[in-house]
Amino acid sequence: MSAAPAPPPFTLVRATGRVTPAAFVESPNCDPRPPGARIEVLVIHAISLPSGRYGGGHIERLFTNRLDAGAHPAFAEISQLKVSSHFLIKRDGALLQFVPIHLRAWHAGASNFRGRRRVNDFSIGIELEGCDHDPFEAVQYERLSALARFLMDCYPAIRPDHVVGHSDIAAGRKTDPGPCFDWRRLRAAVAAAGGAAGRPDSLTGASHIR
Numbered sequence: 057m058s059a060a061p062a063p064p065p066f067t068l069v070r071a072t073g074r075v076t077p078a079a080f081v082e083s084p085n086c087d088p089r090p091p092g093a094r095i096e097v098l099v100i101h102a103i104s105l106p107s108g109r110y111g112g113g114h115i116e117r118l119f120t121n122r123l124d125a126g127a128h129p130a131f132a133e134i135s136q137l138k139v140s141s142h143f144l145i146k147r148d149g150a151l152l153q154f155v156p157i158h159l160r161a162w163h164a165g166a167s168n169f170r171g172r173r174r175v176n177d178f179s180i181g182i183e184l185e186g187c188d189h190d191p192f193e194a195v196q197y198e199r200l201s202a203l204a205r206f207l208m209d210c211y212p213a214i215r216p217d218h219v220v221g222h223s224d225i226a227a228g229r230k231t232d233p234g235p236c237f238d239w240r241r242l243r244a245a246v247a248a249a250g251g252a253a254g255r256p257d258s259l260t261g262a263s264h265i266r
């Protein structure tokens with residue numbers, strides 16, 4: 057049991073698609089979801105720039121098309137990418153949002169969820185600052201679990217088994233969140249969340265929507 061105080065509850069402001077208390081950093085790398093698209097999937101990613109190094113603000117710059125191609129040899133080939141995610145959870149648990157929930161962030165690329173392509177259309181992307189060979193921080197799991205449960209309350213079509221890794225929907229192309237990601241820990245946290253789990257208070261999230 058942790059003695060740490062619980063982080064403040066989340067609120068989704070429908071008009072803006074922003075979740076508080078995430079710090080909003082606007083990315084241009086997004087567009088409207090297709091008409092009729094429902095938010096049904098959470099995609100968990102990991103990213104670090106350069107790989108295995110943390111901090112420095114490079115992820116934020118990549119997602120806002122301001123990454124300096126000359127700042128590191130590895131940046132030259134990625135600095136022209138137009139990518140984003142809805143959320144980023146940094147090593148210290150800090151939560152950033154780049155794209156309003158109702159818009160399509162460009163995180164999954166070529167992808168396939170149970171036969172359905174273009175997973176960006178119907179998903180929310182959450183990046184963890186991390187890589188394939190470092191364990192993630194406890195505070196990252198805590199933030200991710202709370203955020204996932206909140207989003208599942210807001211969007212009941214996100215069932216517990218619709219929480220997947222990038223590697224699950226882009227097999228052979230992507231490895232993140234990688235072998236160090238503790239799926240049992242996240243699965244335990246989201247097992248009872250979401251409307252499809254039949255939880256009678258599955259609309260409790262509504263009280264946090266304004």
Ligand SMILES: [Zn+2]
Nearest residue numbers: 101102222232
């Ligand atoms: Zn990814």
